Amino acid sequence: MKYTLISVGALLVAVGAAILIVYLFNKFKKCKRWINVLSSLILVGIFSISFTLIYFAFNYKATDHAKSYLKSDEIIEINENKSYYQFDNINHDDQAIIFYGGGKVEEISYAPLCNKIAHQGIDVYLCKFPLYFPLINIGRANEITKNNQYEHLYMMGHSLGGTAASLYLKDTKTSFDGIIFLASYSTTKLNDSLKCLSIYGSNDSVLNKEEYKKNTSNFPANYQEVIIEGGNHSNFGDYGLQRKDSASKLSSDEQIELTTSLVVSLINS
Helix, strand or coil: CHHHHHHHHHHHHHHHHHHHHHHHHHHCHHHHHHHHHHHHHHHHHHHHHHHHHHHHHCCECCCHHHHCCCCCCCCEEEEECCCEEEEEECCCCCEEEEEECCCCECHHHHHHHHHHHHCCCCEEEEECCHHHCHHHHHHHHHHHHCCCCCCEEEEEEECHHHHHHHHHHHHCCCCCCEEEEECCCCCCCCCCCCEEEEEEECCCCCCCHHHHHHHHHHCCCCCEEEEECCCCCHHHCCCCCCCCCCCCCCCHHHHHHHHHHHHHHHHHC
16 A cells, blocks of 8 residues: 555656646746756656556455464464564474565465464475565575574475575575475576475466476476466465466365475475
8 A cells, every 4th residue: 555655646746747847848948958858867767666666556465364374373483573474383493494475475475374384393484575576685585594593494485486586596505405386487597406396286377387398497307396286376375366367276275285285295205
């Protein structure tokens, strides 16, 4: 909502600037050339910023059901700071996943998946990003790895978050065991020593299948691919149906349960 208000404000400023420029042009006709140049630069700048803000103003919000998974219990403890949510299994401290969510998707949408994985003995760090856009701060995981106490560490990402996670993994000096892609792929070649799991739904209409197939060569050599029959792009989180996605034959809970099982199996293998 705040980005929408900022966008509207920027558009009003643009209109005001245009009116001012017309006024100046009529008053100082001899300055026609520099006024035209200045007016073009001002209007292009303001409208570009406005449309960028409008683009980010419309995003996917977590459902109330997703938010209900942000509660500690006798098995996991939920901790939050400005950079991430930590789903900490109080009985296990040797394995962890750092999770990057999809672009323009509120992070809490992935709370059900993170919660369920944590209940299986694997801590999960659900990272926060400005404007819900992981490419803005690919290095967010550094705030977790700088105090890493885990024997086994994994990256995981959904959609754009998977691509951002792979870019982080390519450059980090921290030792990772592997990476999990949810309806995503890597645009850079990853080390063949990594475990790698790629999961997507058969009804996914958001994932670009041509780009996905082209970029499978960037996966580690022994990557595993699992296609969830009837699953779609949106149901790895809980934020409703994403634009351009197809309906799923599974509920979000069902797809998340299957994903949890696959992720835990990879890590424990």
